[in-house]
Amino acid sequence: MGRSKSAPSGGPDRPSVPEQRSGEGPYLQVKDLGVRFDTEDGVVRAVDGVSFAVERGRTLGIVGESGSGKSVTSLAILGLHSAKRATITGEIFVGGRQLVGLPEEQVRRLRGRDMAMIFQDPLSALHPYYTVGRQITEAYRVHHPRAGKREARQRAVDMLGRVGIPQPAKRYDQYPHEFSGGMRQRAMIAMALVNDPDLLIADEPTTALDVTVQAQILDLLADLQAEFHSAIILITHDLGVVSQVADDVLVMYGGRAVEHGSVEQVLRRPQHPYTWGLLSSVPSLHGDPDADLMPIKGNPPSLINLPSGCAFHPRCRYAGRNGDRSFTEVPELRPAGEEGHLVACHLPAEERTRLFAEDIANVGVAAG
Amino acid sequence: MVRFLLKRVLLAVSVLLAVSIVSFLLFFALPRDPVTGMCPKNCNAERLERVRTELGLNEPKAEQYANYMKGIFVGRDLGSAQGGKCEAPCLGYSYVNSEAVSDTFARVLPVTLNIVLPAAVLWLALGVGLGMISALRRGSLLDRISIGLTLTFASLQLYFVGAVLLLIFVYHLKILPTPRYVSLFDNPVEWARGLVLAWVTLALLFSAIYARLSRAQMLETLSEDFVRTARAKGMAKRQVYGRHALRAAITPIVTIAGLDVGGALGGTVITETTFGIQGLGRTAVEAVRQGDLPTIMATVLISALFVVIANMVVDLLYAFIDPRVRLG
Numbered sequence: 001m002g003r004s005k006s007a008p009s010g011g012p013d014r015p016s017v018p019e020q021r022s023g024e025g026p027y028l029q030v031k032d033l034g035v036r037f038d039t040e041d042g043v044v045r046a047v048d049g050v051s052f053a054v055e056r057g058r059t060l061g062i063v064g065e066s067g068s069g070k071s072v073t074s075l076a077i078l079g080l081h082s083a084k085r086a087t088i089t090g091e092i093f094v095g096g097r098q099l100v101g102l103p104e105e106q107v108r109r110l111r112g113r114d115m116a117m118i119f120q121d122p123l124s125a126l127h128p129y130y131t132v133g134r135q136i137t138e139a140y141r142v143h144h145p146r147a148g149k150r151e152a153r154q155r156a157v158d159m160l161g162r163v164g165i166p167q168p169a170k171r172y173d174q175y176p177h178e179f180s181g182g183m184r185q186r187a188m189i190a191m192a193l194v195n196d197p198d199l200l201i202a203d204e205p206t207t208a209l210d211v212t213v214q215a216q217i218l219d220l221l222a223d224l225q226a227e228f229h230s231a232i233i234l235i236t237h238d239l240g241v242v243s244q245v246a247d248d249v250l251v252m253y254g255g256r257a258v259e260h261g262s263v264e265q266v267l268r269r270p271q272h273p274y275t276w277g278l279l280s281s282v283p284s285l286h287g288d289p290d291a292d293l294m295p296i297k298g299n300p301p302s303l304i305n306l307p308s309g310c311a312f313h314p315r316c317r318y319a320g321r322n323g324d325r326s327f328t329e330v331p332e333l334r335p336a337g338e339e340g341h342l343v344a345c346h347l348p349a350e351e352r353t354r355l356f357a358e359d360i361a362n363v364g365v366a367a368g
Numbered sequence: 369m370v371r372f373l374l375k376r377v378l379l380a381v382s383v384l385l386a387v388s389i390v391s392f393l394l395f396f397a398l399p400r401d402p403v404t405g406m407c408p409k410n411c412n413a414e415r416l417e418r419v420r421t422e423l424g425l426n427e428p429k430a431e432q433y434a435n436y437m438k439g440i441f442v443g444r445d446l447g448s449a450q451g452g453k454c455e456a457p458c459l460g461y462s463y464v465n466s467e468a469v470s471d472t473f474a475r476v477l478p479v480t481l482n483i484v485l486p487a488a489v490l491w492l493a494l495g496v497g498l499g500m501i502s503a504l505r506r507g508s509l510l511d512r513i514s515i516g517l518t519l520t521f522a523s524l525q526l527y528f529v530g531a532v533l534l535l536i537f538v539y540h541l542k543i544l545p546t547p548r549y550v551s552l553f554d555n556p557v558e559w560a561r562g563l564v565l566a567w568v569t570l571a572l573l574f575s576a577i578y579a580r581l582s583r584a585q586m587l588e589t590l591s592e593d594f595v596r597t598a599r600a601k602g603m604a605k606r607q608v609y610g611r612h613a614l615r616a617a618i619t620p621i622v623t624i625a626g627l628d629v630g631g632a633l634g635g636t637v638i639t640e641t642t643f644g645i646q647g648l649g650r651t652a653v654e655a656v657r658q659g660d661l662p663t664i665m666a667t668v669l670i671s672a673l674f675v676v677i678a679n680m681v682v683d684l685l686y687a688f689i690d691p692r693v694r695l696g
């Protein structure tokens with residue numbers, strides 16, 4: 001795999017999963033992902049036709065309002081949706097293996113080993129009755145069944161130290177409620193990284209933490225990424241966080257991707273009116289903190305009854321500029337001009353650029 | 369941990385003291401003269417007065433209470449009419465049965481224990497097991513059948529279920545004897561045959577409640593973040609359910625089970641009455657009806673003792689299960 005393994009025992013403990021890695025291309029590739037829930041109220045299309053890729057050593061930020069399908073996407077990658085309630089379509093390649101439709105047992109073996117996840121609230125994500133150390137050890141031993149107790153413990157203590165927890169040997173035997181919020185999230189990270197995964201998904205890892213601790217955790221993730229060279233997906237509401245740590249950005253709305261590109265492209269030269277709205281509602285990105293914020297009016301759409309055409313049209317100021325296309329025709333994700341920059345909007349490219357420059361950038365967003 | 373224990377014990381003792389005082393006072397608040405119960409016929413005022421003096425009922429209430437408590441801790445002399453010297457723990461002498469209350473209890477306490485403990489094992493195993501499986505197979509046929517059954521049984525009455533079972537197994541099929549208590553050590557088979565209907569009746573009704581409770585608890589736990597974390601680690605479902613979910617789901621059930629068992633040990637009045645078995649529950653009811661103060665006091669105290677002990681056991685278990693309690 002072309003990188004140093006930090007596991008004391010190296011690789012022999014890894015259970016055999018058919019290694020059909022292409023070696024080429026991004027570590028994670030999601031193609032036309034769809035996640036549907038059949039509920040009593042109707043079919044919830046939580047994710048609809050989303051595609052993206054993340055290479056090792058790079059970070060993809062996924063942003064979007066609450067309910068836009070960010071968590072559902074990440075849980076789909078880990079195969080954590082109940083097969084009974086969720087229908088998953090499309091393809092998910094992790095290290096060259098296609099996971100959609102694979103038997104649970106095969107996906108399980110990759111979970112926590114090749115791909116790991118950090119959750120938003122580390123207090124509820126850790127089991128209250130088991131020591132932090134034990135929970136990390138457990139994560140290690142699931143995938144290293146032949147590792148002895150002592151070896152696993154040593155590994156867990158090392159990881160606790162690595163994520164910056166002081167006195168890791170002592171902390172090992174403490175319970176989650178004895179940790180502070182930031183330390184708990186560090187422990188979560190230690191747990192996620194204990195098997196040295198190639199893909200790390202962090203679902204709002206800092207939302208529950210205060211600002212200083214947030215910054216520390218983000219720094220930690222960046223350091224660990226440099227060290228472990230993993231692919232990271234960072235899900236967040238916070239565009240400030242994205243601009244700090246992500247390489248690429250995916251903007252989701254109503255379960256669909258509406259804009260996709262590099263951080264530079266999406267945050268500096270955004271092409272989608274929804275992204276404009278997101279940017280305008282972030283004070284930290286404004287040059288002038290007193291400038292008028294332009295929060296997006298209205299509510300996120302119902303995923304059972306998505307608005308026709310562009311799902312964003314009920315809230316979009318420019319919906320009327322395209323005849324009735326915005327109301328009848330779902331805009332596809334298409335090249336927005338620059339290489340790698342994609343946008344799903346019916347507005348002609350020149351008009352988008354002009355509108356952004358006139359209506360949005362002059363409020364100070366682009367100066368961010 | 370030691371302080372935790374000490375606090376619990378102190379609390380338990382004060383609860384018991386309070387219970388003893390309250391029941392003592394309540395007894396005398398009853399609008400009846402306990403002595404009349406003891407001479408149903410040919411009672412003239414003079415005889416009543418003599419009995420009253422013999423029983424010490426003419427002394428001040430505080431003194432009577434003090435004497436009673438003294439009896440429990442160091443023993444006392446009850447006078448020749450009541451069997452003379454009474455060793456600690458002296459629970460007094462029954463006004464009605466002409467025997468020391470402790471003798472009555474030596475007879476009826478094992479009966480109730482033998483009804484409740486096996487029944488509790490049954491209802492917990494059945495109820496919790498069914499509830500957990502139901503939760504894990506949510507929406508399946510088994511789950512729906514179990515919901516239906518538990519709903520039915522939870523809404524039935526003990527005496528109804530008991531009577532139906534009696535009718536079927538004792539009077540109709542005649543495969544079981546009339547319910548009675550035989551010591552386990554004398555004859556294990558008869559012990560089981562004599563009590564099985566009581567166990568099953570209690571178990572059916574209680575397990576229905578426990579199945580519903582466990583199902584709800586387990587479902588709630590399965591949606592907890594830490595269960596998702598365990599799955600995200602790559603643990604197999606069996607491990608996730610068995611190790612992570614079960615332990616969290618079982619905690620509140622332990623509490624309720626402890627209190628239910630403690631309460632049931634204090635007397636299963638309806639069960640005992642339905643099956644005509646003389647245990648603590650029936651003894652207590654009869655004592656109240658007959659105004660038999662020493663027996664009433666003893667049954668109340670013993671029931672309270674069971675509840676208090678059950679509470680302590682629950683607290684300890686809780687501290688054992690949940691580290692937040694232990695350290696907090």
Ligand SMILES: Nc1ncnc2c1ncn2[C@@H]1O[C@H](COP(=O)(O)OP(=O)(O)OP(=O)(O)O)[C@@H](O)[C@H]1O
Binds near residue numbers: 066071072
């Ligand atoms: N198991 C499920 N059954 C039915 N609907 C679901 C299920 N899981 C998620 N959803 C729905 O899918 C939609 C997307 O949810 P998701 O959790 O992905 O949002 P999100 O973008 O992560 O939002 P947030 O920022 O609040 O975390 C929501 O409307 C949610 O109600």
Ligand code: SF4
Binds near residue numbers: 274312317347
């Ligand atoms: S397609 Fe129409 S409604 Fe949708 S974002 Fe573009 S302009 Fe607005």
Ligand SMILES: [Mg+2]
Binds near residue numbers: 070071072203
């Ligand atoms: Mg989410």
